Amino acid sequence: GNSVTQMEGPVTLSEEAFLTINCTYTATGYPSLFWYVQYPGEGLQLLLKATKADDKGSNKGFEATYRKETTSFHLEKGSVQVSDSAVYFCAQIKNYGGSQGNLIFGKGTKLSVKP
Amino acid sequence: SQTIHQWPATLVQPVGSPLSLECTVEGTSNPNLYWYRQAAGRGLQLLFYSVGIGQISSEVPQNLSASRPQDRQFILSSKKLLLSDSGFYLCASIRASAFFGQGTRLTVV
Numbered sequence: 109g110n111s112v113t114q115m116e117g118p119v120t121l122s123e124e125a126f127l128t129i130n131c132t133y134t135a136t137g138y139p140s141l142f143w144y145v146q147y148p149g150e151g152l153q154l155l156l157k158a159t160k161a162d163d164k165g166s167n168k169g170f171e172a173t174y175r176k177e178t179t180s181f182h183l184e185k186g187s188v189q190v191s192d193s194a195v196y197f198c199a200q201i202k203n204y205g206g207s208q209g210n211l212i213f214g215k216g217t218k219l220s221v222k223p
Numbered sequence: 224s225q226t227i228h229q230w231p232a233t234l235v236q237p238v239g240s241p242l243s244l245e246c247t248v249e250g251t252s253n254p255n256l257y258w259y260r261q262a263a264g265r266g267l268q269l270l271f272y273s274v275g276i277g278q279i280s281s282e283v284p285q286n287l288s289a290s291r292p293q294d295r296q297f298i299l300s301s302k303k304l305l306l307s308d309s310g311f312y313l314c315a316s317i318r319a320s321a322f323f324g325q326g327t328r329l330t331v332v
Contacts, residue, residue: 142321151229151313151325197267201317210257211321215266 110135114198114214121188121221129183129217131198139200141174141181146195188221225250229314229324236331242301244327246314254316256297258289261311273297304331
């Protein structure tokens, strides 16, 4: 069935370091892919998304490219800030009978950025 | 744009007590609505989804139930809470993208 696997955390980086959080998926067909972020004490927010192969989603300095060949959607940022400390979730949308719905999430990766 | 209202934000309940979490949606009609749970150290798990009034599908057998009494209202309930029901509960409206409520952190003691 459809699933999402992302690297386990926690990930601890110094400010201005390069960030990569790996995410791979299994799916029948070509799902839309997402990265969500959960800041401390808050709900989930959409960070970026990609709806087809080779699409690149980007937001707030974060990027992820939909790679069909490797079934991956790795999240990257060139220079992290303390304010990026959060839990990051990779997700895909599983179609229900042609009407999109049901996000399938990875387990989340906690990122801590130290000043 | 949609807004998902979810309350309460935090809740501490004794084992065996009932539960009712409410979620309401603004800015759309006939949404597909979902309840997710995030348990400590685990990812987000889909509990229930609903594609319309009175239509509930359960993904995982739980000590919980859900109801959709109105188009933009989705309720998560339990008759008797267990310790294992503790976690962070999220309501979501999902089609091409997803909108989430702020979540309810439930601690069963």
